[in-house]
Amino acid sequence: MTEVHVPAGDVRLDGDLSEPARARGIVVFAHGSGSGRHSPRNRRVAASLAERGFGTLLFDLLTPEEELSDLRTAHLRFNVPLLAGRLGQVVTWLRREGCPTAAGCPVGLFGASTGAAAALVAAASCPDDVAAVVSRGGRPDLAAHALGAVRAPTLLIVGGRDLEVLSLNERSLDRMDPAGGHELTVVPGAGHLFEEPGALREVSRLAGEWFSANVRE
Template sequence: MISRTVTVPADGRELVGDLAVPAPARAAVLFAHGSGSSRHSPRNRQVATGLRTAGLGTLLIDLLTEAEERQDLVTAELRFDIPLLGRRLMAAIDWLGAEPATRNLPLVLFGASTGAAAALVAAAGRPDRVLTVVSRGGRPDLAGDALDAVRAPVLLIVGGRDHEVLRLNQDAARRLHAPHALHVVPGATHLFEEPGALEEVTDAARRWCDERLSAAAR
């Protein structure tokens, strides 16, 4: 297992991330965190741990610097700057493409909340690099015109009791031209805090990635 803290250059900034790659690895999963969150998000870290047991490497990265995080706590503006977050996610995709441990691995984007919109923007911007996109409680509607341009298959995972976000995901799904599926976790709210909810998220993401990897190998 390769496990280390890394820095990724983007927009003249240095973004900090935690890279963990089991040996052998079948793919790499790049996590894009949601509004007000970071690479230390316990929910994404739990999902990442589950995916690594299935042979998938993970990169959990902060798309904002510490100074920008402090600014965002006051203004709450940068967390909704989807073009900015998408560009930085593309920089992380490029970094993974040059990193020896991941450069030959298929790439999965895993976005939560506003990070899901950034993941879709990045998938549209790097169509030849992204195998698939997974959204957990995401806001794909914020991706705008990128929804129409995404070519990679998309899995949308939403809590059954997260009614407004579920509606937004259903609307966004109708705009996707790429293969896609909507997985509703019964009884779960936005943060999937209910017993067993995150485990179902992890299982659904793992199965989806397995299917996409199998399809790509045929």
């Protein structure tokens, strides 16, 4: 894994890039509110994807200074336009110059919580650069204005005990184009953070199968 510093507008974002010798695709992770590239849940999913031959990029959506400010005010973690804009810039950087593996390589997005909203907005804004999206316990309702424009096949994964978020995901799926092949999958017995035994392993399996089917040349 290589530490990278990704230009995104007037800031540089810290990230960890993993490049298999012959990657079948690259999956970019967008973390949820109050989290970062060191999220143990996202790293477990990333490790599972690496076993399937995918490259991964986990990066911080905020700079260290912004993180400190957001801890006090929480004014950035729900700023979906800002987060989506940065995610789109990261995808552009990755495909154009970020790593040799990504040149011409399909890109998938994996978003958690508010990061899923950013991933959906970025996918709608960059339809030619994003091949598929997976949301874990996401808040697609925060991307309501963009849902109808998402062309990349999207898998919404929600815990069966996360009832409020499940309802938000169901309503969001109804707003997406049914021709896009989007799906909602419920992990029985899982809560919002998928901390129950076997829950995150199931998320990894579902994400791996979705990206394997949709992130390809």
